[in-house]
Amino acid sequence: METPILIENLEKTYKGGFKAVDALTLSVPRRSFVGFLGPNGAGKTTTIKIMTHLLEATGGKVYLNGVDAMSDPKKAMAEVGAVVETPEFYPYLTPVETLEYLGRLRGMSRQDIRRRTGEVLETVKMTEVKDKRIGQFSKGMKQRIAIAQAIMHEPSMIILDEPTSGLDPRGMFEVREVLNDLKKEDYTIFMSSHLLNEVQETCTDVALINRGKLLRYGKVADLIKEARAKKMEVKVARQPEQGVYSRITSLSGVMNLQVQGLNEFTFDIEGGDDEQAQLLVELQSLGLRVVSYKESGLALESLYMSLIADSR
Numbered sequence: 595m596e597t598p599i600l601i602e603n604l605e606k607t608y609k610g611g612f613k614a615v616d617a618l619t620l621s622v623p624r625r626s627f628v629g630f631l632g633p634n635g636a637g638k639t640t641t642i643k644i645m646t647h648l649l650e651a652t653g654g655k656v657y658l659n660g661v662d663a664m665s666d667p668k669k670a671m672a673e674v675g676a677v678v679e680t681p682e683f684y685p686y687l688t689p690v691e692t693l694e695y696l697g698r699l700r701g702m703s704r705q706d707i708r709r710r711t712g713e714v715l716e717t718v719k720m721t722e723v724k725d726k727r728i729g730q731f732s733k734g735m736k737q738r739i740a741i742a743q744a745i746m747h748e749p750s751m752i753i754l755d756e757p758t759s760g761l762d763p764r765g766m767f768e769v770r771e772v773l774n775d776l777k778k779e780d781y782t783i784f785m786s787s788h789l790l791n792e793v794q795e796t797c798t799d800v801a802l803i804n805r806g807k808l809l810r811y812g813k814v815a816d817l818i819k820e821a822r823a824k825k826m827e828v829k830v831a832r833q834p835e836q837g838v839y840s841r842i843t844s845l846s847g848v849m850n851l852q853v854q855g856l857n858e859f860t861f862d863i864e865g866g867d868d869e870q871a872q873l874l875v876e877l878q879s880l881g882l883r884v885v886s887y888k889e890s891g892l893a894l895e896s897l898y899m900s901l902i903a904d905s906r
Contacts, residue, residue: 596624597660598751598782599645604654606640606806614640616806618654622784622799627777629793629800629814630786633902637806638786639679642755645784646676659750675744676753680760681736685729689720689739692728696743707746714742718772734765741772745781752776754785758792770796790895794818802901809901820897826870827890829858831883838880845876860890 599622606615615637622628630638643649645656647667656663656670663670683692690711697707715721718738728736737757744752757773758766773796776783787793793800793814800817802809810817833856842861843851847869851861863873874887 597621598624598658599784600657602655604641604644604656605652606644607652614806618806618808620801620808620811622782624782625780627783627796627798628785629797630784630803631793631800632803633788636803638803639755642678642753642786646678646753647671648678673750674753675747675749677740677744677757678755681740683728683736683739685727687728688726689715689724689728692739693743693746697746700747702747710746710748714745717745717775718742719768732765734761734768737761737765737769738772751782756786756788790898802898804902817897825860825862825890825895827860827888828877828884829886831857831885833857834882838882841880842877845873847873
């Protein structure tokens with residue numbers, strides 16, 4: 595299937611009239627890694643629960659590998675591996691025992707279970723602890739076991755709901771390493787996240803969502819180019835004299851100046867490296883002794899925040 599995930603006019607309305615998903619339409623091409631990006635409460639988990647048949651939709655359709663996930667969920671999910679919400683495992687079992695148990699539940703043969711257990715544990719970098727009890731594992735390690743079980747049956751598609759949520763920095767790094775490795779293989783990956791840096795670092799495509807509505811969808815690289823406004827962080831040696839800030843806001847391309855302290859401020863600027871270099875010269879011409887001058891945040895941040903603000 596060239597379009598393994600197809601969502602058409604999906605809606606979910608709860609009692610009281612709250613619309614969590616609002617006419618969502620999305621087409622995901624094969625072997626892409628789509629970041630389903632939005633703030634908390636945007637409708638990401640609701641959408642994924644409908645896709646994986648954990649929740650019924652109010653309207654619309656979801657097709658997984660061409661199969662209607664609402665009318666025939668068992669067939670639709672046959673080629674899908676999913677991690678939805680916080681994974682929990684029997685603490686007295688080891689990763690090997692856990693994967694063997696879950697493989698049997700999926701109807702895999704003993705030979706396939708043995709082969710795939712070694713392969714997936716290597717993929718998620720858990721081979722060294724394969725015989726330790728899961729009850730001793732950190733949340734990040736459990737998350738990697740959850741990803742291992744999701745790919746155990748060699749699916750063509752992986753659906754992940756905020757896989758780094760609640761992890762410490764090390765755990766987040768380790769899970770993202772696994773995600774970047776999976777991206778190189780023959781999977782279509784659909785991952786929800788509220789973290790801009792996570793999507794920018796791991797995904798090939800991004801779907802921006804807020805209040806259940808799709809705001810923008812495209813290649814990460816294309817959206818970065820579109821997000822020409824960048825936030826700059828400036829620190830100067832001394833507190834600027836009165837009137838200097840108003841002169842800075844009048845400089846070409848400068849927007850949304852905010853004073854952060856006695857000698858620090860930020861602003862948005864449109865343009866690339868040449869425009870940033872020219873602006874530094876202009877700041878110095880105003881008598882400012884610039885100690886540091888750097889981009890603050892991510893390239894997608896300005897576009898992301900402006901789209902969310904416009905959707906309110």
